[in-house]
Amino acid sequence: xxxxxxxxxxxxxxxxxxxxxxxxxxxxxxxxxxxxxxxxxxxxxxxxxxxxxxxxxxxxxxxxxxxxxxxxxxxxxxxxxxxxxxxxxxxxxxxxxxxxxxxxxxxxxxxxxxxxxxxxxxxxxxxxxxxxxxxxxxxxxxxxxxxxxxxxxxxxxxxxxxxxxxxxxxxxxxxxxxxxxxxxxxxxxxxxxxxxxxxxxxxxxxxxxxxxxxxxxxxxxxxxxxxxxxxxxxxxxxxxxxxxxxxxxxxxxxxxxxxxxxxxxxxxxxxxxxxxxxxxxxxxxxxxxxxxxxxxxxxxxxxxxxxxxxxxxxxxxxxxxxxxxxxxxxxxxxxxxxxxxxxxxxxxxxxxxxxxxxxxxxxxxxxxxxxxxxxxxxxxxxxxxxxxxxxxxxxxxxxxxxxxxxxxxxxxxxxxxxxxxxxxxxxxxxxxxxxxxxxxxxxxxxxxxxxxxxxxxxxxxxxxxxxxxxxxxxxxxxxxx
Amino acid sequence: xxxxxxxxxxxxxxxxxxxxxxxxxxxxxxxxxxxxxxxxxxxxxxxxxxxxxxxxxxxxxxxxxxxxxxxxxxxxxxxxxxxxxxxxxxxxxxx
Numbered sequence: 001x002x003x004x005x006x007x008x009x010x011x012x013x014x015x016x017x018x019x020x021x022x023x024x025x026x027x028x029x030x031x032x033x034x035x036x037x038x039x040x041x042x043x044x045x046x047x048x049x050x051x052x053x054x055x056x057x058x059x060x061x062x063x064x065x066x067x068x069x070x071x072x073x074x075x076x077x078x079x080x081x082x083x084x085x086x087x088x089x090x091x092x093x094x095x096x097x098x099x100x101x102x103x104x105x106x107x108x109x110x111x112x113x114x115x116x117x118x119x120x121x122x123x124x125x126x127x128x129x130x131x132x133x134x135x136x137x138x139x140x141x142x143x144x145x146x147x148x149x150x151x152x153x154x155x156x157x158x159x160x161x162x163x164x165x166x167x168x169x170x171x172x173x174x175x176x177x178x179x180x181x182x183x184x185x186x187x188x189x190x191x192x193x194x195x196x197x198x199x200x201x202x203x204x205x206x207x208x209x210x211x212x213x214x215x216x217x218x219x220x221x222x223x224x225x226x227x228x229x230x231x232x233x234x235x236x237x238x239x240x241x242x243x244x245x246x247x248x249x250x251x252x253x254x255x256x257x258x259x260x261x262x263x264x265x266x267x268x269x270x271x272x273x274x275x276x277x278x279x280x281x282x283x284x285x286x287x288x289x290x291x292x293x294x295x296x297x298x299x300x301x302x303x304x305x306x307x308x309x310x311x312x313x314x315x316x317x318x319x320x321x322x323x324x325x326x327x328x329x330x331x332x333x334x335x336x337x338x339x340x341x342x343x344x345x346x347x348x349x350x351x352x353x354x355x356x357x358x359x360x361x362x363x364x365x366x367x368x369x370x371x372x373x374x375x376x377x378x379x380x381x382x383x384x385x386x387x388x389x390x391x392x393x394x395x396x397x398x399x400x401x402x403x404x405x406x407x408x409x410x411x412x413x414x415x416x417x418x419x420x421x422x423x424x425x426x427x428x429x430x431x432x433x434x435x436x437x438x439x440x441x442x443x444x445x446x447x448x449x450x451x452x453x454x455x456x457x458x459x460x461x462x463x464x465x466x467x468x469x470x471x472x473x474x475x476x477x478x479x480x481x
Numbered sequence: 482x483x484x485x486x487x488x489x490x491x492x493x494x495x496x497x498x499x500x501x502x503x504x505x506x507x508x509x510x511x512x513x514x515x516x517x518x519x520x521x522x523x524x525x526x527x528x529x530x531x532x533x534x535x536x537x538x539x540x541x542x543x544x545x546x547x548x549x550x551x552x553x554x555x556x557x558x559x560x561x562x563x564x565x566x567x568x569x570x571x572x573x574x575x576x
Contacts, residue, residue, distance in 0.1 A: 357496050376533050
């Protein structure tokens with residue numbers, strides 16, 4: 001049962017092979033028995049899940065089933081779930097029982113899915129390893145001495161360890177794609193504005209985007225069908241029709257123009273990863289795609305631009321954690337100033353504090369133009385690179401990450417070396433484009449991810465490409481457990 | 482771009498973060514390293530480039546100025562650290 005994809009589980013429920021209650025109970029038992037090894041969940045919502053499963057079985061019996069009715073999934077603990085603790089991996093929100101529902105969680109509830117629990121993440125989604133969580137690091141199911149990637153490392157590990165058939169994630173600079181790549185699963189970051197950010201705890205508001213983390217591209221299409229769409233509650237949500245993402249999965253790829261940026265195959269790229277990516281691109285060529293070398297000349301400016309923008313937005317977003325209306329408050333504050341200072345010092349972890357301080361500096365008087373404005377100007381140049389590339393090609397392919405998952409703790413005291421790991425994913429967020437990762441190889445028995453970047457709102461094409469690749473290859477079926 | 486310990490103290494004060502004196506050297510080093518990483522931005526001439534705030538160049542959508550939210554004070558105050566009579570309690574501000 002744990003080997004089945006979301007699509008197969010939906011079929012099984014429809015055919016009456018098992019009930020949602022049976023399926024949900026099996027997953028809950030599996031989580032309770034296995035997750036001590038991985039720490040992929042922060043909160044397991046047993047009672048809620050069984051309640052939702054019962055309601056799903058009743059809906060199906062009454063003839064009211066939708067495509068995903070009764071299928072269990074997990075949510076990254078960054079999506080507010082009403083009545084359930086929503087911690088964002090931080091001591092600051094350890095006591096925060098969300099009083100409202102995020103749009104994404106609400107859409108899944110409306111679609112009849114079952115919530116197994118809330119998955120682990122880097123504190124406030126700030127990290128690439130899920131080690132900065134207040135609830136301890138998540139371990140990579142392929143090798144528990146290694147990181148699962150981050151920040152959506154709990155969702156990636158849960159799917160890879162078969163403790164959830166699918167999960168939600170969020171991606172500010174690669175936080176869906178990098179952990180999906182490290183854990184050998186499929187992950188999609190949609191176009192900025194495609195999925196509502198309402199109730200998704202903010203990190204970098206002009207970069208954050210929610211998306212699916214699944215075993216297959218087909219499952220990602222099923223998830224995105226639920227998640228995508230206009231939301232009046234999110235002022236950056238785009239009012240644009242949502243296609244049925246499953247309808248175009250079987251389109252042929254003949255004539256597809258694939259751009260391969262030469263800058264993505266520079267010195268920093270692991271040789272084993274480079275070989276796996278080249279082999280995957282060859283596979284597409286054999287399926288009728290046309291390969292073209294392209295250039296994204298400002299690639300090396302993406303890291304500085306991204307970190308200034310993300311940290312500046314983070315410092316602004318996280319100013320709300322002041323101990324007044326919700327979340328942690330320090331004991332016995334002497335006065336208001338003391339309450340702010342100690343609440344934030346005690347409630348935030350080290351990486352979050354570092355980012356708040358850099359962001360504060362970049363926005364402070366006298367430095368704004370040199371840092372924040374400059375970073376936004378570079379952001380436009382990076383976007384222009386992509387615009388020019390998409391005049392020649394339909395999608396861009398390359399590695400998702402420059403290296404394979406590192407050993408837990410290896411980059412703990414060296415934040416800069418961790419930031420450099422995000423080289424291939426962050427420019428996609430700066431430009432607001434959709435990006436997907438699919439498993440395309442194993443090197444030293446650790447998974448390698450192929451990143452496919454599309455033009456604005458071309459999620460259907462990305463999923464089509466992913467599905468066709470997964471029909472022709474079996475990398476996505478390789479299992480960590 | 483290197484910071485010194487007084488810069489770090491100033492930034493921490495602006496960010497409303499209490500930083501232990503013992504931790505100042507580590508912050509100084511880490512924050513300076515991060516600023517070194519971003520310093521290569523300065524080498525690029527961007528004098529005629531319009532800053533990009535929203536990746537789709539979208540502007541903020543406006544809505545009619547109608548009341549749409551119901552009063553949820555009680556529900557929202559269930560997660561507050563301290564309340565009394567519908568008010569959020571904080572340490573005394575005015576002597």
